[in-house]
Amino acid sequence: MTTPVHLIKLSVGSESVEQIASWQKSRSGQRKDGRYYHLTRMFPKRTKEILAGGSIYWVVQGLIQARQRVERFEEMIGSDGIRRCAIFLDPELIRTEAAPRRPFQGWRYLNPEDAPRDLTPDAPSDDDLPTDLRIALAEIGVR
Template sequence: MKPARHVHLLKLSVGTDDVEGLTRWQASGRAQGADGLPRHVTRMWPRREEEILAGGSIYWVIKGAIRCRQKILRLDEVIGEDGIRRCAIVLDPEIVRTGQATRRPFQGWRYLRPEDAPADLSSQRDDEDALPSELSAALAEIGVL
């Protein structure tokens, strides 16, 4: 049997100004499950679950550009206080910075093919000061980043 090709998810990080803000949010108890892993709860269950779990990541759009990703570990069923079934996307706590790619606002999440995903930045660049978000987005828009 042929192994499933993987696919990624693309999601807006609403209310986040930078990667550090996403990191702070995910370190809070509200963003973690009982296992201590960060998760993002969404109303819809991905139809391409097998492909996501075959090596997919969630790519976060912050201030109009993809800036980082996290490996998706599993999808858990969550029943809300309202009795509605939801999907908790359970994430690896490591946030990997990526090259930037501009994205227009959208609701929910989108599938992202591996060939369309920006490359990871070198871990050697982690200590560098981040560019201001406006400058970074402008450079990404013209294809420099």
């Protein structure tokens, strides 16, 4: 049995999880078979582990705040002839506990034991808190 591994990615320009959802819904040009995909230059080498139940964890304003299950990977060749990787994502964005992350380029692997827990649907949201305060609270373990 393959142990799942996750991806982690900055959602550049997003200020909230709701903005990610809205952006994905509006990207009709970035849909295939009605499914949203995230396009990236590099193919993960650990696709088998990711497809065994992995998700992409989104970093918004310095905090991991949500995840989406990865459904599949597909090669796409752009009009420029460059080979890219389409990461097809489940449309459901699942909120997670806030976990601070420093900026990084591209995506990284995230082991399950390092992934923040999912929030329950009735969990209070801290979206109204200033970003600096959310980061400080997450850094000291207040969730």
